[in-house]
Amino acid sequence: MEEPIGAHPWLRCYRCWSQDLEVQVHYEGIHRIDPATGERAEVVDEIQEAVVQCLECMHDQPHLTFANGRVEAVEDRWERMIAGTPWVASCTVTVDGDDVETCSGPEAGDALSYAAFGDHGTREFFTHVRFHKHEDGNRIVVHLLVELYARNIEEATDVLETAARGHLTITSLAEESRPPAAAEDRH
Structure with missing residues (x-):
């Protein structure tokens, strides 16, 4: 069972404490195509860059990262920036x-x-x-x-x-x- 959002004290803007955040994901990838199906067969190379930003004060959130489809705290940074x-x-x-x-x-x-x-x-x-x-x-x-x-x-x-x-x-x-x-x- 997943924890509710309120259980993540780091999931807020470190500057204004808003929880109104968005992630901007930029993706570049090279993929082989399966000739029989036309679908993506294998990933040759891919790069994903993401920036989490507060929609209230528009500051980037360097204590947060985007990995595995979700926003996560950067462990060596979030406590220092939030507390x-x-x-x-x-x-x-x-x-x-x-x-x-x-x-x-x-x-x-x-x-x-x-x-x-x-x-x-x-x-x-x-x-x-x-x-x-x-x-x-x-x-x-x-x-x-x-x-x-x-x-x-x-x-x-x-x-x-x-x-x-x-x-x-x-x-x-x-x-x-x-x-x-x-x-x-x-x-």
Whole structure:
């Protein structure tokens, strides 16, 4: 017997706590065709990408994934994002210049965030690149403000350190309050 939806505390937006979610699935596949029936005979190659999004606040839900036809929690992330609070860090990440796709134009913010924190920088964290500078050789120092969710300062620091793709320096880290809609629903 399946558990009712309410039994899944992770099945909500980590930002506004809405349960009004949707999954956007993008599928690409190559399939052999059975010449006798015209039906799909075997899968040669397939790729499925999915993003769960909140329909209330339109934020992606990086603590959720879509697998085996259903939305599931990402085990190493969901408790931190649902039970945690937002933390804001001012930091720098020094990366190899070859890891930065572009550092000018409209895509520069995402490219620098990705170079600094990988997928975390573009999908899980709210990042704002304040500026960047080129240093000796082929190094780029990216100065960012980062909002992430964690249960305490140690966990916030660990998440930043784990995600950083270069030398990380945290100049400040402060806990913020949860958005009002989530705070009201927690009781």
